[in-house]
Amino acid sequence: MRLSELSEQSGVPTATIKYYLREGLLPPGERVTATTSSYDEAHLRRLRLVRALIQVGRLPVATVREVLAHADNEELGRTMRLGAALWELPSAPEPELPAADYARAEEVVAQLLARLGWSSAQELAALSPSHRSLVVALATLTGLGYPFPDERLVPYAELMHQAASMDLDFMETLPGEAAKVEGALVGTVLFEPVLTALRRLAQEEESVRRYGV
Amino acid sequence: MRLSELSEQSGVPTATIKYYLREGLLPPGERVTATTSSYDEAHLRRLRLVRALIQVGRLPVATVREVLAHADNEELGRTMRLGAALWELPSAPEPELPAADYARAEEVVAQLLARLGWSSAQELAALSPSHRSLVVALATLTGLGYPFPDERLVPYAELMHQAASMDLDFMETLPGEAAKVEGALVGTVLFEPVLTALRRLAQEEESVRRYGV
Numbered sequence: 001m002r003l004s005e006l007s008e009q010s011g012v013p014t015a016t017i018k019y020y021l022r023e024g025l026l027p028p029g030e031r032v033t034a035t036t037s038s039y040d041e042a043h044l045r046r047l048r049l050v051r052a053l054i055q056v057g058r059l060p061v062a063t064v065r066e067v068l069a070h071a072d073n074e075e076l077g078r079t080m081r082l083g084a085a086l087w088e089l090p091s092a093p094e095p096e097l098p099a100a101d102y103a104r105a106e107e108v109v110a111q112l113l114a115r116l117g118w119s120s121a122q123e124l125a126a127l128s129p130s131h132r133s134l135v136v137a138l139a140t141l142t143g144l145g146y147p148f149p150d151e152r153l154v155p156y157a158e159l160m161h162q163a164a165s166m167d168l169d170f171m172e173t174l175p176g177e178a179a180k181v182e183g184a185l186v187g188t189v190l191f192e193p194v195l196t197a198l199r200r201l202a203q204e205e206e207s208v209r210r211y212g213v
Numbered sequence: 214m215r216l217s218e219l220s221e222q223s224g225v226p227t228a229t230i231k232y233y234l235r236e237g238l239l240p241p242g243e244r245v246t247a248t249t250s251s252y253d254e255a256h257l258r259r260l261r262l263v264r265a266l267i268q269v270g271r272l273p274v275a276t277v278r279e280v281l282a283h284a285d286n287e288e289l290g291r292t293m294r295l296g297a298a299l300w301e302l303p304s305a306p307e308p309e310l311p312a313a314d315y316a317r318a319e320e321v322v323a324q325l326l327a328r329l330g331w332s333s334a335q336e337l338a339a340l341s342p343s344h345r346s347l348v349v350a351l352a353t354l355t356g357l358g359y360p361f362p363d364e365r366l367v368p369y370a371e372l373m374h375q376a377a378s379m380d381l382d383f384m385e386t387l388p389g390e391a392a393k394v395e396g397a398l399v400g401t402v403l404f405e406p407v408l409t410a411l412r413r414l415a416q417e418e419e420s421v422r423r424y425g426v
Contacts, residue, residue, distance in 0.1 A: 048357055048358040048359070052359070055357070056357070077424060077425055077426060078424040079420040079426055086413070095268070120418050121414050121418040128414070130410055130417060134414060137406040137410055138407060140269055140403070140406075141403055141407070144264060144269070144399075145223070146265070146399055153407075155379055156376060156411060157411050159375055159376055160408060160412040161415040161419065162372055163372055163412055164412060164416040165419055166368055166369065167416060168416070186357075186359055188412075190353070193346070193350040194347065194350045194369070195408070195409075195412070196346070196408075196409075197343055197344075197346040198366075198373040199376055199401075200299070200343035200401065201334050201341070201343040201344060201347060202334075202370065202373045202376070202377035203343075203397075204292075204296060204337060204343060205331045205374070206374065206377045206378055207292040208292050210381060211290060211291040212292065213290060213333075
């Protein structure tokens with residue numbers, strides 16, 4: 001398809017597409033004449049992803065470039081392609097808390113992973129921003145006077161493991177490695193607000209069932 | 214306990230506690246002499262909640278006052294006390310999307326609730342900010358070219374229903390109605406980053422198990 005069709009199908013203005021091409025967020029099309037190029041489904045998919053990461057993930061252009069470079073690195077195995085891409089995502093600022101709150105939270109997470117038998121997560125602990133986010137979230141709650149012992153976290157972690165399995169099951173239905181990695185990125189970043197809203201809605205439903213309006 | 218002890222036990226500076234007292238976020242203590250008052254466990258609990266809502270929930274003081282006024286309204290049933298408090302929480306800004314994307318997302322949510330048999334959530338749909346958040350999140354995904362049909366959402370909603378039931382089970386163990394409502398507020402707002410981190414960690418664990426590093 002031509003640039004104008006790519007714009008029409010994606011809803012992204014042609015000027016923005018040209019900007020993404022210049023910045024290397026979108027691979028060049030196939031040159032047809034001196035002034036026109038042709039684009040395919042892979043361009044359309046990549047364009048949607050770039051727009052999603054910028055608009056919903058609120059990533060700066062330079063970060064999107066890093067994320068995509070990892071996602072496109074065919075020398076890496078799937079976990080590392082995905083992991084490296086996700087690990088480029090910005091994490092929430094870490095609040096200033098007493099060192100003891102952080103130490104306690106690290107201990108709780110270590111015990112939680114041991115209870116769950118998540119040995120890969122244990123091995124990756126020092127590297128993984130997700131591990132760090134969990135420590136920060138729990139340290140914050142502890143600092144506020146709401147400590148969560150690891151045994152209370154186990155059933156929530158097991159639910160999230162079921163969700164993660166469904167995420168990967170869906171990813172595997174996508175055709176081709178590039179689509180799989182992109183689908184996983186979208187699923188992780190953009191599906192989070194959906195899950196948060198579903199939980200609040202489920203709380204309302206369950207509250208009415210138990211206590212009436 | 215005295216103001217200085219309240220400060221020590223909560224980690225909140227006395228000047229901040231006095232500010233919360235002036236702003237009505239914290240009920241006055243029991244007057245002991247002309248210049249000193251005495252505070253109890255309920256003050257400590259309330260102080261922790263106020264600080265959590267301001268620091269982690271990033272709520273403005275005026276919003277915290279509204280949230281607490283609903284939570285403290287003993288004329289309401291538990292669902293409405295909780296619901297009204299949660300409904301004061303600020304929601305994410307709504308992106309400008311074609312009306313068709315919003316209409317499609319509303320239809321998907323209606324079908325999802327029907328499939329789930331969440332009749333209370335259906336009845337409260339027009340009122341509930343959680344319902345609106347879900348519509349906005351799905352409309353955003355649709356607008357970006359990633360539509361989620363209701364049948365793909367059902368298993369995630371069921372997992373979130375299990376999480377919500379555990380949330381309420383825990384709330385019921387808290388002593389007294391005020392602690393219950395406060396515990397539910399904390400659980401909803403502050404536990405969201407914990408669940409998000411658990412999901413990403415579970416994805417890493419599951420990815421290594423399936424595909425290696």
